Amino acid sequence: MKTFRAYMVEQGADRSHKAGFVELNEEALDAGDVLIRVCYSSINYKDALAATGKGRIIRRFPCVAGVDLAGIVERSAAPRFRPGDAVVATSYDIGVARHGGYAEYALVPGGWVLPLPEGMSLRQSMAIGTAGFTAALGVQRMEENGLKPENGPVLVTGATGGVGSLAVDMLARRGYEVVALTGKADQADWLRSLGAARVMLRSEIDLEHVKPLDKGLWAGAVDCLGGDTLAWLASTMKPQGCIASIGLAAGVELKTTVMPFILRGVSLLGIDSGYVGAAVREKVWARLASDLKPAHLNELTREIEFAQLPEEFDRYIAGQAHGRVVVRISD
Missing domain, CATH: 3.40.50.720 (NAD(P)-binding Rossmann-like Domain)
Structure with missing residues (x-):
């Protein structure tokens, strides 16, 4: 795999905060079962706290930020998934204690990955996030x-x-x-x-x-x-x-x-959305594709390019954001 772009949060020896785009390769990723080419991520208030250092969100440095990701399976050691599958992964330790969704590739434990629900696009899954x-x-x-x-x-x-x-x-x-x-x-x-x-x-x-x-x-x-x-x-x-x-x-x-x-x-x-079990998680995502699918998702959502990501965080911290921001990571 060639190098790919990621948004990394680092901490200096003096506990100073640094965040920005870096180039990584697959060897830099954490161990996992499912290699995903990330197409979309999103911005949550938690992401803004992590990226700006305004909150003690990240538990391991350096760490690629982004608690949400959706994309296409490139390689899988988990029997449930095959190359080409569209998948979603959110929460757990993603973007907090292991590399997250603000990268063109992510390697994730198989138990943290869900198939993209039927009737939902990758972009919609991150508008929901x-x-x-x-x-x-x-x-x-x-x-x-x-x-x-x-x-x-x-x-x-x-x-x-x-x-x-x-x-x-x-x-x-x-x-x-x-x-x-x-x-x-x-x-x-x-x-x-x-x-x-x-x-x-x-x-x-x-x-x-x-x-x-x-x-x-x-x-x-x-x-x-x-x-x-x-x-x-x-x-x-x-x-x-x-x-x-x-x-x-x-x-x-x-x-x-x-x-x-x-x-x-x-x-x-x-309500613990971070570590709730896979069975509940799958049931809720199924409802998000059916009776709980937001009726005004387009009106709620604004899309930005990956390169625009850093400038959005301060708006969240200042309380100026509303609705959802989807980050387009790759095609």
Whole structure:
């Protein structure tokens, strides 16, 4: 194999951060069963933290960043896959503790690779990516917990982000009354175009005076923020309501009481999209190609070339990104 391009994150002896394009060969890749020619990747907030050094995401240096990848199998020691197969791989240690998707080739353990779901293109799989998989896993967990459209409104916090916007789209397609919570008033019409029945601004909520138990408003919630927002959510859930806890953009501490959980039977569902087992992963991806496939995926997605990747990260860190960005790695 000739050398190929990759976006590498490195750390100096003084813990200084460095990231940029390098040339690698196959010998530089980690051990794995499936060699994939990467066609597309995507940008998640986690990727921006890793690439800029703003968060302690990468656990092994040097490391090719990118937690998502989709492409064509070049060579496989895993019986399930053959050269020419279209495949998807996301999460696990990809782009965190082993070389990831921001490279023209990736070598991945066979158990981390899934066949591209029928009815989905490689580009669509990365428009969905870890963000969409996480949102879909949250929806599935809530529905397994009894959530139905007739139960009442479902709130999505951080609604303009990758997870949030896809959750709005998926829930609306499933027939739920979706309320989108955002701090970006200028994105209200865009959120309505994705299916939000109502847009609620964070400035409407008094997070400094959250009651232990407030008026029940929501049958379900997809929470991408955590912190005081999650505490407020817990206090405003309807009886038997459920919250899919997905993100921590507003903080990691949770200052609440047991009252919503023991007096209203509220369920707080932790969503781990990183290491959930292969059987669940395959089931969720199958739904992403069918009843949970976002109806507005094109409107949600912007595509960039591999060379444009570095300039996008600061926009994510500054909170200026919305929807999904697909990175075209190769043809």
